[in-house]
Structure formats: structure tokens, C-alpha cells
Amino acid sequence: MAETKTINAVETTLEIVEALKNRQPAGVSTVAEAVSVPVSTAYMHLNTLRQQGYVVKEAGNYRLSLRFLEHGGAVRQQLDFFTVVKDEVNQLTYLTGEIAGFAVEEQGQRVVLYRSEGSGAVGDQIPIGEYAHLHWTSLGKAILAHLPTERIDKIIDRHGLPANTPRTITDKEELLTELDAIRRAGYAVDDAERRRGIRGIAVPVLDADEEIIGSVGVAGPKMRFGERYMAELFDTLSEKRNVIEVRNEFYQ
Amino acid sequence: MAETKTINAVETTLEIVEALKNRQPAGVSTVAEAVSVPVSTAYMHLNTLRQQGYVVKEAGNYRLSLRFLEHGGAVRQQLDFFTVVKDEVNQLTYLTGEIAGFAVEEQGQRVVLYRSEGSGAVGDQIPIGEYAHLHWTSLGKAILAHLPTERIDKIIDRHGLPANTPRTITDKEELLTELDAIRRAGYAVDDAERRRGIRGIAVPVLDADEEIIGSVGVAGPKMRFGERYMAELFDTLSEKRNVIEVRNEFYQ
DNA sequence: CTACTATTTTGACGAGATCAAAAAAGAGCA
DNA sequence: TGCTCTTTTTTGATCTCGTCAAAATAGTAG
Structure with a gap:
């Protein structure tokens, strides 16, 4: 690809969203493995997404919220x-x-x-x-x-x-x-x-x-x-x- | 708020998404102003979102793609x-x-x-x-x-x-x-x-x-x-x- | 209670996000 | 067609903050 410069953290977040869409609901480690990042990184991303309302944590597992539908x-x-x-x-x-x-x-x-x-x-x-x-x-x-x-x-x-x-x-x-x-x-x-x-x-x-x-x-x-x-x-x-x-x- | 640590770049991107939702379609500078970041920053975010298919550029202006609906x-x-x-x-x-x-x-x-x-x-x-x-x-x-x-x-x-x-x-x-x-x-x-x-x-x-x-x-x-x-x-x-x-x- | 697994927190390093400023591209207008 | 003004895109330097390994904590099963 190598188009113009992009922001890595944003790409990771969007990859996490994509991964979550396919294997919902999932725990931190599952997500981390799916997008090949350390669990701590996945954790921070999921946390950010959750605080912004794009991801919901239910019974310890994460899933995409209905904000996407909105x-x-x-x-x-x-x-x-x-x-x-x-x-x-x-x-x-x-x-x-x-x-x-x-x-x-x-x-x-x-x-x-x-x-x-x-x-x-x-x-x-x-x-x-x-x-x-x-x-x-x-x-x-x-x-x-x-x-x-x-x-x-x-x-x-x-x-x-x-x-x-x-x-x-x-x-x-x-x-x-x-x-x-x-x-x-x-x-x-x-x-x-x-x-x-x-x-x-x-x-x-x-x-x-x-x-x-x-x-x-x-x-x-x-x-x-x-x-x-x-x-x-x-x-x-x-x-x-x-x-x-x-x-x-x-x-x- | 001051909950747990979050990733700033991700927050900015999500704010841009939110801003775009309300004033679609919009140019880089409009978005930049809406979320209070330099145009160059808004530009990079929009570019990343576009390359990942979450934002679409039509006639020089950006709007959210239908990926959200998906x-x-x-x-x-x-x-x-x-x-x-x-x-x-x-x-x-x-x-x-x-x-x-x-x-x-x-x-x-x-x-x-x-x-x-x-x-x-x-x-x-x-x-x-x-x-x-x-x-x-x-x-x-x-x-x-x-x-x-x-x-x-x-x-x-x-x-x-x-x-x-x-x-x-x-x-x-x-x-x-x-x-x-x-x-x-x-x-x-x-x-x-x-x-x-x-x-x-x-x-x-x-x-x-x-x-x-x-x-x-x-x-x-x-x-x-x-x-x-x-x-x-x-x-x-x-x-x-x-x-x-x-x-x-x-x-x- | 113990062993194991998964989640959350911590802290140090250096990649890379951010910003101002410059360059390029467009949009009016005469 | 040029000229001015506006908006977008690129550049490069600074130092923040995203990343990662490792430690701490919580959760689960036996």
C-alpha cells in the first residue's frame, strides 16, 4: 500500500473494532492475539473505545456498542x-x-x-x-x-x-x-x-x-x-x- | 473524568467521527476547528480513517462512510x-x-x-x-x-x-x-x-x-x-x- | 486453599503524533 | 489568463505519549 502517512494508534483501534465485529464478545487477550499486539496495548485501546462509548463491556467481555448503528x-x-x-x-x-x-x-x-x-x-x-x-x-x-x-x-x-x-x-x-x-x-x-x-x-x-x-x-x-x-x-x-x-x- | 488512561490519538479520531456526523460533509479545516486541533493533525486522522474505509472523500469533502451502518x-x-x-x-x-x-x-x-x-x-x-x-x-x-x-x-x-x-x-x-x-x-x-x-x-x-x-x-x-x-x-x-x-x- | 489463566497496572524507552510553517492546489474574480 | 485569497497537503523538528515486558491483581476451576 504505502499511501500517505497514517496514524498507527488509530489503525490499531480500527483493527480492534474489526476483530471485535467478527469474534464478539471477546476478552482482552483474544483481541490482542487477533490483531497481534501485546495485551496491555489491546487493553488501552479497548478502554479508550469503551470510554467513548464505542465498545461495551459485559460480564468481563467486550463487544461493539450500538453506537455504530447510531x-x-x-x-x-x-x-x-x-x-x-x-x-x-x-x-x-x-x-x-x-x-x-x-x-x-x-x-x-x-x-x-x-x-x-x-x-x-x-x-x-x-x-x-x-x-x-x-x-x-x-x-x-x-x-x-x-x-x-x-x-x-x-x-x-x-x-x-x-x-x-x-x-x-x-x-x-x-x-x-x-x-x-x-x-x-x-x-x-x-x-x-x-x-x-x-x-x-x-x-x-x-x-x-x-x-x-x-x-x-x-x-x-x-x-x-x-x-x-x-x-x-x-x-x-x-x-x-x-x-x-x-x-x-x-x-x- | 480522569478515569483510567486512554489513548489520545484514538480519542481525537473518535471526536472527529462525532464531529463529522453532525456537520457532514466537511473539509479538513472545518473538522479541525470543530475538534480544536491543527489542520495538519485533522488531515492525518481523516486520511487514516479514509484508508481504513470509515470515511469517504467526495468532491474534496469528507463524510462518514457506510461502514458504520455495516x-x-x-x-x-x-x-x-x-x-x-x-x-x-x-x-x-x-x-x-x-x-x-x-x-x-x-x-x-x-x-x-x-x-x-x-x-x-x-x-x-x-x-x-x-x-x-x-x-x-x-x-x-x-x-x-x-x-x-x-x-x-x-x-x-x-x-x-x-x-x-x-x-x-x-x-x-x-x-x-x-x-x-x-x-x-x-x-x-x-x-x-x-x-x-x-x-x-x-x-x-x-x-x-x-x-x-x-x-x-x-x-x-x-x-x-x-x-x-x-x-x-x-x-x-x-x-x-x-x-x-x-x-x-x-x-x- | 492452590494452581492456573486473564485482566489490569506500572514504568522506561524511543517511535511517532503533534504542531507550525512552508508548499501546493483550488476557487473566485477581473 | 493571470492574480489574490483560501484550503489542502507536505515537511521536519520536538518531545509527548503509545508501546511493550514484566509485575500485580483479580478471577476461575479443581
């Missing part, structure tokens, strides 16, 4: 299109009974900004805020297809095209062709490219300058998501996309 | 009762058409863990993860009432009893009486104590050891939330509470 919730709320998105995704869930969601691109990945599950919903339990590769989800591909070419290249360079299932597209040329098809069709499909048995369909959401701001989509079991149903979902999604775009411009 | 979402998902809570709160929204939510106590405050808005919902736009005083929301009071006495004292000592509206309870004795009433009635009411014109009702959710794990509640416009309707909501809430408690024990 910050995340605040960031999300500050996006001017969030309220509109929430309304329309809820509507979508109501209309389809499936899992509906809205994602944006950040740091070259797709991040789930909002998600809502209908009564008949079948799918995986994706937590809000999850980062994933853009190329193996319908939400991601819908966004990727509408990014400038040079950004697409950069993102592929940075994150690569790893596979998550046998169906994930791992070849760059193949992906670019697919993105082209998505642009022309107006929607992206994830056919078990991320999770076996799960299909998804998503459409891009653009702003007044035709720049991509995110994507709305629906996901569910492959069995139910046949050609006929997918076409129907495309119509519903297109309508919602339209409502979001119009309401967003209005509030701009 | 961590918050992960923490939430790791709570073993979360899935159950989400299902039941969704149900609640569906049944009542109002705003429904689930909160837990952390660091002496009430934190909104999940929230869902029905079709006829009227209320304020509370972001997920929001921390608020326990004494001025129905969700908070339902929890507070079921905490051990010494913890109640500690929390009041630490956070005080400030007022948010003319109706907020600011007297300790009065609050303790109210908490007693809540324990006996089995529900807590917020009658415009937090926001003018908004009424809320919440019931506690306990685990197998009768320890409080959170509270479920519904909120809406004072006009609609009359005595009759409140009684009806109490029944619905009680049923949901029961379902959450049973399903939670089952998965334990």
Missing part, C-alpha cells in the same frame, strides 16, 4: 433520497411479498442501504449495511452497468472478480458484455451468482443528471422466480424506480 | 433475539398501520434497534440506532421500570432528567412513582413527553430469568391515540411481547 442510521438519514427510498421499498415488499432492497455503491462495493421483507419472503438474512462485490448481485450489477467505464475498470482492478457460487461471472469480458446487456434491457438479474437457489432482479435509479445513485431490487427463491414472474417484477420495479426518481428530483 | 447491522444481527423481534415488529406495523419499534438499553439510554412504519403512520423520523433518554419515551420507560433499583439510580445520576417538552417528567420521585405504576400496569405511555402531539405505548420484553431485554411499542398522533385505541394497542402489544418471549426462549 452513526450508520444518521448517515443514512442524511441522504436526501433515503425517505423516498424507504417508502417505495416498503411498498414493493407489500406489493410482492418478497424481499426488497435498495443499494448504493461505496468504495467500489454494493452496500445495502435499506431492506424489507414481505410475508412470503424467502432468502438469506443479509444485515443492513452489508458490503459485497458489485458483480455478483443484481443490485450491484445494476449499479455497475451505469458507472463510467473508467470507474468500472478501477473497481474491477481493485476488487477483482472472485466467485461465490459456480455461476458467478469471473471473466472481465463476459462481465462487460453482461453490463452492456443490462444497460439495454434496463434491469439486472442475479441467477444464483451469489447464493445457490436465490434469484434477484434489480433496476438502476438515476438522478436528474442521469448519474446512478443506487438500485432497487427484489430477491427470492429460484423456483418461484420464473420468466413470467420476473417480467411482472420488472414492471413493478420500473414503476417504483420512476417514483423514486421523480420524488427525488422534486426534493432536490 | 458494523451496526452486524452487531444487531448477532443479537440472538433480533430475527424474532424484526418479524414481530413487522407484524405489528401490519396489524396497526402505525409506527412500531423495538428498543434496548445501552449505556443508560434507550437505543432503537428496529423500527417499521405502517401505511397510516404518523410520527417523527427517528433514525435507527438513535440513543435517547430512557425517561422520555414509552420504550425507554418500559425498560427503565424493569431494571434493578440500583441501576435506575445510577442511570438517573449519570444522565439526569432533562426536559424535552413541557410534559417530560423531570422529578425523580415522580418518575419512580410512574415506574411503579408501569410495573403494575404492564405498559408505559409517552404522552407528548418527547415530542409534542405524539403519543406512544410500550411493553417490556423479558427473558427466561425475568430480566429485561428490551421493549416493543407503537407511536402515533395524539388525536388518534385515544383511551379506547390505546387499550386495543395494549392487547396487541402484549400478544407480540408474548410471541417474542416464547420464540426467544426457544432459540436460547
